Amino acid sequence: MTRDNQDPWADWILERRHGGDTEQRRRTLAYLRPIRDRVLDHAQIDADDVVLDVGAGDGLIGFGALDRLSDQGRVIFSDVSTDLLDRGRMIADELDVADRCQFVEASANDLAALDDDAVDVVTVRSVLIYVADKPRAFREFRRVLRPGGRLSIFEPINSFNYPAPPGTLAGYDLTAVRDLAEKVKAVFARHQPPDADPMLNFDERDLLQYAQDAEFSDVHMRYEVDIEVAKEPMAWETFLRTSANPTIPTFEEAMREALTESEIGQLTHQLKPLVEAGQGVSRGAHVYLWARSA
Numbered sequence: 001m002t003r004d005n006q007d008p009w010a011d012w013i014l015e016r017r018h019g020g021d022t023e024q025r026r027r028t029l030a031y032l033r034p035i036r037d038r039v040l041d042h043a044q045i046d047a048d049d050v051v052l053d054v055g056a057g058d059g060l061i062g063f064g065a066l067d068r069l070s071d072q073g074r075v076i077f078s079d080v081s082t083d084l085l086d087r088g089r090m091i092a093d094e095l096d097v098a099d100r101c102q103f104v105e106a107s108a109n110d111l112a113a114l115d116d117d118a119v120d121v122v123t124v125r126s127v128l129i130y131v132a133d134k135p136r137a138f139r140e141f142r143r144v145l146r147p148g149g150r151l152s153i154f155e156p157i158n159s160f161n162y163p164a165p166p167g168t169l170a171g172y173d174l175t176a177v178r179d180l181a182e183k184v185k186a187v188f189a190r191h192q193p194p195d196a197d198p199m200l201n202f203d204e205r206d207l208l209q210y211a212q213d214a215e216f217s218d219v220h221m222r223y224e225v226d227i228e229v230a231k232e233p234m235a236w237e238t239f240l241r242t243s244a245n246p247t248i249p250t251f252e253e254a255m256r257e258a259l260t261e262s263e264i265g266q267l268t269h270q271l272k273p274l275v276e277a278g279q280g281v282s283r284g285a286h287v288y289l290w291a292r293s294a
């Protein structure tokens with residue numbers, strides 16, 4: 001499933017998230033920038049802070065944090081993906097900020113590479129959805145934060161949108177070819193079993209509880225839902241090459257796994273015009289959570 005021997009996390013962030021389409025990548029980044037800014041605002045970063053960005057990916061939050069720091073401030077980028085950490089190192093070299101960056105291979109629920117009270121700020125964007133043991137991750141955030149340190153999180157709440165209405169696929173109404181749509185959805189469910197998947201094993205109240213159980217104080221949460229009766233129009237080829245997250249196939253791969261050539265033709269006949277016209281419903285929920293280490 002991976003390209004250029006990249007690990008699946010790097011392959012998704014750098015390629016499959018936007019179907020390898022430059023315009024779609026630009027749209028994704030335009031969507032993410034205000035989210036980054038809110039996460040960093042909630043973190044109340046001081047100029048000389050040490051910031052730990054957990055699940056740093058290709059550095060959206062971490063390099064954004066660096067821009068808010070003085071020459072004395074530092075950012076620690078942690079991730080489970082060696083390839084994304086390497087990419088972060090490359091970007092840091094290019095930006096000539098490598099002396100203020102540290103790269104650590106670690107899972108969000110095991111930050112043993114970092115001492116207790118090691119950082120002033122922990123940021124986390126769209127990472128806990130991939131972590132099965134979320135309570136332990138919160139305990140690790142608390143452990144590595146110095147007293148008075150700040151935690152700032154953004155996470156999608158995917159359970160809000162599950163299960164999707166029958167006959168729909170990715171928000172498009174395919175009731176005319178409902179059986180085919182359900183076959184494709186079954187492929188996604190096989191790759192990402194809903195009863196065992198960390199993306200679906202929590203909601204906003206759980207996150208609040210985990211923060212309190214880890215003895216964070218001054219806990220704030222904003223829960224936001226957006227239901228829009230139109231989607232961004234997308235080129236069909238881009239749609240085919242896109243996957244909604246790193247653990248599942250692209251739409252094209254899922255269609256090929258589930259359907260015969262003739263069924264692919266029928267599904268394409270229904271779905272392609274909807275994708276190209278943006279005629280679908282976009283539904284999503286997410287939270288911003290921020291708190292202080294007591």
Ligand SMILES: C[S@@+](CC[C@H](N)C(=O)[O-])C[C@H]1O[C@@H](n2cnc3c(N)ncnc32)[C@H](O)[C@@H]1O
Pocket residue numbers: 009010013054055056057058059060061078079080081084106107108109124125126127130131
């Ligand atoms: C959706 S990306 C978000 C990347 C980055 N935080 C951002 O805002 O662009 C999810 C990131 O979480 C990382 N990840 C997945 N499982 C993880 C885990 N158990 N611990 C830490 N990071 C993880 C992936 O490698 C990937 O970089």
